[in-house]
Amino acid sequence: MELKILLYINSNFKNAFFDFVMPFISFFSNKGWIWIAIAVGLLLTKKYRRYGVALSIGLALCLVMGNVILKSLVARPRPYDVYGEIELLIEKLSDFSFPSGHTYSAFCGATILYFMNRKIGYAAFAFAVLTAFSRLYLFVHYPTDVLAGIVMGVAVAFLAMYILKDLERRFQFGRAENEVNEINDINEINET
Numbered sequence: 001m002e003l004k005i006l007l008y009i010n011s012n013f014k015n016a017f018f019d020f021v022m023p024f025i026s027f028f029s030n031k032g033w034i035w036i037a038i039a040v041g042l043l044l045t046k047k048y049r050r051y052g053v054a055l056s057i058g059l060a061l062c063l064v065m066g067n068v069i070l071k072s073l074v075a076r077p078r079p080y081d082v083y084g085e086i087e088l089l090i091e092k093l094s095d096f097s098f099p100s101g102h103t104y105s106a107f108c109g110a111t112i113l114y115f116m117n118r119k120i121g122y123a124a125f126a127f128a129v130l131t132a133f134s135r136l137y138l139f140v141h142y143p144t145d146v147l148a149g150i151v152m153g154v155a156v157a158f159l160a161m162y163i164l165k166d167l168e169r170r171f172q173f174g175r176a177e178n179e180v181n182e183i184n185d186i187n188e189i190n191e192t
Contacts, residue, residue, distance in 0.1 A: 002079075002142040002143050002144060003079065003082065003083055003142075005136075005143050006079055006083075006136060006139055006142070006143070007083075009136050009137055010086060010137075010139065013137060014137075018137060019089055022089065022133075022134040022137045022138055023089050023090050023134075023138065025127075025130050025131055025134045026090065026102060026131065026134040026135065026138055026140075027090075029102040029105065029106055029131045029134075030102070032059055032062070032063070032101070032102075032105040032109075034109075035055065035059055035105050035106070035108070035109040036059060038055065038109060038113070039052050039055040039056045039059060039109075040052070042055060042116075043056070048116060050164060050168070051112055051113070051115065051116040053164055053167075054112050054115070054157075054160045054161050054163075054164040055108075055109060055112045055113075055160070057160040057163050057164060058108040058109070058112055058156050058157050058159075058160035059105055059108065059109070061108075061156045061159065061160060062101070062104045062105045062108050062152075062153065062156055065152070065156070066099050066101050066104045066149075066152065067095070067101050070098065070099055071095055071096040071097075071098065071099070071101075072096070074096065074098040075096050076096050076097040076098040076142070076145070077096065077097060078092075078093060078096070078097045078140055078141070079097070079139050079140065079141065079142055080092065080139050080140065083139075086139045088138070088139065088140075089138055090138055090140070093140060097140070097141055097142060097145050098142070098144070098145045098148065099145050099148040099149045099152060100132070100135050100141045100145040100146045100148070100149035101149070102131050102132075102134075102135055102149070103128070103131060103132040103135060103141075103145075103146045103149030103150055103153060104148075104149040104152055104153045104156070105153065106127065106128035106131040106132065106149075106153065107125075107128045107132075107149065107150050107152075107153025107154050107157070108153040108154070108156045108157045108160070109124060109128070109153075109157075110124035110125040110127070110128040110153075110157075111153065111154050111157030111158070112157045112160065112161065115157075115161060128150075128153075132146045132149065132150060
């Protein structure tokens with residue numbers, strides 16, 4: 001069934017414009033580089049630093065849970081390995097198909113950017129959707145690989161935001177406790 005969906009996309013959406021654009025979109029999401037660049041940019045700004053931290057946490061979780069654990073555990077061959085009659089627009093990949101790492105990181109990034117700023121988040125979601133579609137168009141992922149990437153990317157974003165809030169809470173508690181200890185130390189010195 002999934003192969004039929006991919007073949008439908010290939011026969012009904014294939015055109016010169018998409019043949020040019022889809023590899024380009026996919027290229028920008030390779031290894032999450034665009035999301036890493038955004039995370040670094042956010043880390044460099046005081047106003048949005050916390051979202052840079054959250055995005056960094058999310059991307060690290062995507063890498064470990066998706067590329068290191070799930071891809072090896074599931075070991076699903078790529079669609080072009082199963083159905084070899086498609087002319088690929090990009091080079092064959094060396095890892096497994098499930099889940100789509102491009103989609104995973106794109107939806108994680110878009111969700112975190114949505115928390116930061118809704119307008120930016122909407123644009124990021126549009127790019128994430130294009131990324132997900134590009135993986136199907138390029139015949140490198142099955143629909144369930146992409147669907148899993150969407151669900152897990154959003155879930156990891158929520159987890160990253162939760163971890164960030166927990167770290168902020170712990171850091172603030174630790175800082176407040178240290179300030180109280182410093183005040184007590186100063187009071188003891190003054191009493192002596």
